[in-house]
Amino acid sequence: xxxxxxxxxxxxxxxxxxxxxxxxxxxxxxxxxxxxxxxxxxxxxxxxxxxxxxxxxxxxxxxxxxxxxxxxxxxxxxxxxxxxxxxxxxxxxxxxxxxxxxxxxxxxxxxxxxxxxxxxxxxxxxxxxxxxxxxxxxxxxxxxxxxxxxxxxxxxxxxxxxxxxxxxxxxxxxxxxxxxxxxxxxxxxxxxxxxxxxxxxxxxxxxxxxxxxxxxxxxxxxxxxxxxxxxxxxxxxxxxxxxxxxxxxxxxxxxxxxxxxx
Amino acid sequence: xxxxxxxxxxxxxxxxxxxxxxxxxxxxxxxxxxxxxxxxxxxxxxxxxxxxxxxxxxxxxxxxxxxxxxxxxxxxxxxxxxxxxxxxxxx
Numbered sequence: 001x002x003x004x005x006x007x008x009x010x011x012x013x014x015x016x017x018x019x020x021x022x023x024x025x026x027x028x029x030x031x032x033x034x035x036x037x038x039x040x041x042x043x044x045x046x047x048x049x050x051x052x053x054x055x056x057x058x059x060x061x062x063x064x065x066x067x068x069x070x071x072x073x074x075x076x077x078x079x080x081x082x083x084x085x086x087x088x089x090x091x092x093x094x095x096x097x098x099x100x101x102x103x104x105x106x107x108x109x110x111x112x113x114x115x116x117x118x119x120x121x122x123x124x125x126x127x128x129x130x131x132x133x134x135x136x137x138x139x140x141x142x143x144x145x146x147x148x149x150x151x152x153x154x155x156x157x158x159x160x161x162x163x164x165x166x167x168x169x170x171x172x173x174x175x176x177x178x179x180x181x182x183x184x185x186x187x188x189x190x191x192x193x194x195x196x197x198x199x200x201x202x203x204x205x206x207x208x209x210x211x212x213x214x215x216x217x218x219x220x221x222x223x224x225x226x227x228x229x230x231x232x233x234x235x236x237x238x239x240x241x242x243x244x245x246x247x248x249x250x251x252x253x254x255x256x257x258x259x260x261x262x
Numbered sequence: 263x264x265x266x267x268x269x270x271x272x273x274x275x276x277x278x279x280x281x282x283x284x285x286x287x288x289x290x291x292x293x294x295x296x297x298x299x300x301x302x303x304x305x306x307x308x309x310x311x312x313x314x315x316x317x318x319x320x321x322x323x324x325x326x327x328x329x330x331x332x333x334x335x336x337x338x339x340x341x342x343x344x345x346x347x348x349x350x351x352x353x
Contacts, residue, residue: 072349076342083337087329097330104333105340112345187320206321212288231282238310238317 056081060124068116075112082125083108086132088207092199093136095192103139107132125208126218133200190240194233201226202233272296277307285315 063078079086086107091100111118111131118127191199200219204210205226216223277300283289284297301308 072345073342075345076338079341080338083334084329087333087337097333101333101337105337105344108337108341109344112341113348191321202321206318209322227283227288231279234282234285234314234317235278237321238313241317 057120057123061120064115064118079108082128085125085208086128088203089129089132090136091188092192092203094139103136107135110135122217129218186241190237194236198229198233198236201229205230269296269299272300274304274307281311281314285318
């Protein structure tokens with residue numbers, strides 16, 4: 001069956017909404033495809049099994065007490081488990097590895113200097129993230145970097161509504177070209193080009209696996225906003241990486257299925 | 263509406279609004295069923311669903327966001343140095 005939508009030219013963002021909605025109205029009825037899905041993963045299975053890290057707030061508080069009492073060198077041990085988290089947050093703001101390292105180191109030192117202010121009312125990771133984000137944003141402002149162009153090509157009808165640019169991408173990117181480093185770079189760039197409010201939620205939810213509630217608390221927004229922004233962020237990253245994402249990837253640790261509408 | 267089936271159809275537009283929650287298995291049962299039914303009949307939304315799942319899985323992959331080699335050590339060393347300097351100046 002010829003899919004009219006696939007051949008339809010969608011010329012510009014301005015006319016896109018009409019084109020998209022028009023395509024829906026005129027596409028011929030698609031027959032059910034049950035039975036042809038083969039090994040497609042069941043939609044009832046959560047996308048990833050995540051083992052949450054053990055609640056370490058108590059351990060952290062004990063360490064913090066010792067550090068404040070004079071065992072300053074323990075601070076490095078306190079923050080070692082959070083290094084990757086700090087770096088992940090930093091790189092999405094400043095975008096270069098070198099700067100992200102600088103920001104990470106600066107943020108951790110600020111945490112050291114202000115350790116006495118941490119009272120355990122939130123998780124230590126929440127506190128560290130807030131410091132990191134502040135430091136990264138401060139650096140951006142200080143350098144007077146030009147406002148990054150945010151990817152915003154989907155049509156937004158109202159807050160939370162988002163119309164994807166395309167449903168399937170017929171171009172093929174040979175997956176051999178996507179070595180892990182290139183993949184990471186492409187992914188970091190795609191995420192870094194999100195507007196900050198979407199990016200922060202995506203990193204916390206999907207990189208650091210914070211719950212909706214934890215994310216809401218860390219960023220000081222409602223849970224509804226977390227969900228709305230996460231939807232937006234995920235769809236935009238997907239749009240950016242579309243050439244590969246409905247195609248076939250391998251990171252070495254997992255293989256992503258080829259997906260073609262037919 | 264299908265014969266003999268009480269599932270009420272849902273539009274693609276509505277499906278997109280709920281896609282992220284569907285990926286997280288965070289929908290009430292009746293809505294989940296309606297989306298699942300939609301995916302069974304709509305290849306476009308299914309492609310979008312699987313593409314989004316791929317994005318989430320890729321982002322969540324520990325390897326994708328590893329510290330660059332040596333970064334952890336550099337950060338630690340710089341931090342140790344600054345802490346030592348700070349102790350000296352503080353007396």
